[in-house]
Amino acid sequence: MEEQTGLAEYWSRRFAQEGMIWGSEASPTADWARRLFRQHRLGSVLVPGAGYGRNTKVFSAEFQTYGIELSREALDLAAEWDPGTHFIEGNVLEPMDLQVDAVYCYDVLHLFLEEDRYKLVAQCLAALKPGGLLVFTFFSDRDANCGIGRMLEPGTYEYKEGKYAHFFSEADLLAHFAGTQVMETGSYVETLRSPLGDAHQYILRTIAARKIS
Numbered sequence: 001m002e003e004q005t006g007l008a009e010y011w012s013r014r015f016a017q018e019g020m021i022w023g024s025e026a027s028p029t030a031d032w033a034r035r036l037f038r039q040h041r042l043g044s045v046l047v048p049g050a051g052y053g054r055n056t057k058v059f060s061a062e063f064q065t066y067g068i069e070l071s072r073e074a075l076d077l078a079a080e081w082d083p084g085t086h087f088i089e090g091n092v093l094e095p096m097d098l099q100v101d102a103v104y105c106y107d108v109l110h111l112f113l114e115e116d117r118y119k120l121v122a123q124c125l126a127a128l129k130p131g132g133l134l135v136f137t138f139f140s141d142r143d144a145n146c147g148i149g150r151m152l153e154p155g156t157y158e159y160k161e162g163k164y165a166h167f168f169s170e171a172d173l174l175a176h177f178a179g180t181q182v183m184e185t186g187s188y189v190e191t192l193r194s195p196l197g198d199a200h201q202y203i204l205r206t207i208a209a210r211k212i213s
Helices: 002-018 028-039 056-060 072-081 114-126 170-176
Strands: 044-048 064-069 086-089 100-106 128-139 150-153 156-160 163-166 180-193 199-211
Touching (some): 028 199, 064 072, 100 114
Parallel strands (some): 100 128
Antiparallel strands (some): 128 199
16 A cells, blocks of 8 residues: 555656656557457457556547546546546556456556556456456566666566666566466567657567456
8 A cells, every 4th residue: 555655646746747748649559459459349448557548548539448547637637638538546456346348558567566466467357358358568678777776576676766667578477467368469669758859768568368257
C-alpha cells in the first residue's frame, strides 16, 4: 500500500506540473493491438494505468473502452482528451469489477516489484473473459538503462534516484504469463516526445496472449 501511495503521489505531481507528459500521439503498439483486437472481432477493451488517455483514444472510437488510473490529475485530463472512454479511479493491483474481451497494458508492469507484477497480471486475467486477448508492453533487458543503479531484485534497478523499473528478458516475460496461450512476443523501440519537443527512446518487449480458462 505504501508503494502504491508513492506511485500515486509521483504521477499526480507529474501530471499536475507537466500535463500531457508524452504528448497526444498514441504509441504505435496501441495501433498494433487495435488491429489484433479487430481481427478477432472483440468488443471491449480495458486499459490499466490509462494515464490521461493517450492510448485509450485509439480504442474508444471502435470498442467499448475502460481505463483505470490511480492519479486524479491524469483522470481530469483524460475526461477532456478522450470522452469516449469510461475512466475509473482505482488501483490496478486490486480486483477490477469488469469482464472484457481484451486488455492493453502499456508500460505499467515494469513499474512494480516481483510480487506486484504477478498480482497485476492476475488481476488483468481475472477481468478478461475466457478466450480474451491481452497485449502488454514493458521495458526490455536490452534497454540502455538495464543494469544501471542499485539492484532491488534480479532484473530490477533504481536507474534514477527514487525511480526504479524491472527490465524483462524473454524468459522472464514468459514466466510472468505462464498459463496463457502466448500468440507472439517481440521487441520494439519506442520514442516518446514531450509537448516541448524532447525525445527519449526506450527498448520495449511486447507480448500478445490469450486467456485459456
